Amino acid sequence: MRYLNTILITIVIILSTGLLVGNRFGFKWTGGDGYKKHASGFVGTEEYKRGETVSSSDDSSILEFCDAMIWMDINTEIQLVDGLSNACEINIIQGRVVITGDITVSTREVKTDINGTTSFVHYSWLDEIEVASLNGESIINVPDQKPVTLNKQAVKMTTLPNYSFEYFDFISETSSAADFYSKVFSEID
Known part of the structure; x- marks a missing residue:
């Protein structure tokens, strides 16, 4: 027994x-x-997988990741965090990107869920980002605060505790990166 x-x-x-x-x-x-394959990203013929860092140095680059198109300006660095179809996420380390699609973008403690076209500028040495919802909706999630929803609006904010938000008018033609935005918008249309 x-x-x-x-x-x-x-x-x-x-x-x-x-x-x-x-x-x-x-x-x-x-x-x-069942098994879900993580998405990989392509820049030209080069394939990037989850966890890898993608950089653009002297020229802008286009990256396709999780059915989202990511345009990176010069001197931009992003990390492909997660490539599962229900949890696609990238981390902007520094630089300027325009993203079209449905994806989560993280910058330090701040996560932004986008559905549409959104511009991000991350000044890593200043601990701040600029998020401009160009088409569609962007929801900024900050720890211990109510989410901020942008719909064709732009906000400048800090990425560390004691977060501050400041709305501004985003005008791509007068931006210091007007050539980059012009190139991106011509490819989106």
């Missing part, structure tokens, strides 16, 4: 462990969606 209890306990532990491991990896037999 003692061995029977040991065998039953062992079987229960093995089954429980198997279900937990299967659920962690999303196997269909545990009620998950």
Whole structure:
């Protein structure tokens, strides 16, 4: 009888462990969606995967990631954080980007969910970003604060605690990067 209890306990532990491991990896037999491949990004013929940092140095670049198009101005650095279809995310380390699509953009503690076309400028040495919703909606999520929704509006904000917001008029033609925006908008249309 003692061995029977040991065998039953062992079987229960093995089954429980198997279900937990299967659920962690999303196997269909545990009620998950099955294997999901992380998206990769392409710049020209070069392929970038989740976790990699993509940089543009002397020329602007276009990156396709998770059905989103990302235009990077010169001296821009981004990291591909997550490529799952329901949780696509990039991190802007520094620089200027224009993104068209449905994706989450993080900058330090600030996360912005975009659906449409949005411009980001991150001055890493100033601890601030500029977010301009050009077409569609952008929702800025700041820790311990109510989300800020932008719809064809622009905001300049700090990326560290004691966050401050300042709305401004975004005019691409008078920007210091007017050539970059002109190139991007000609490709979007």
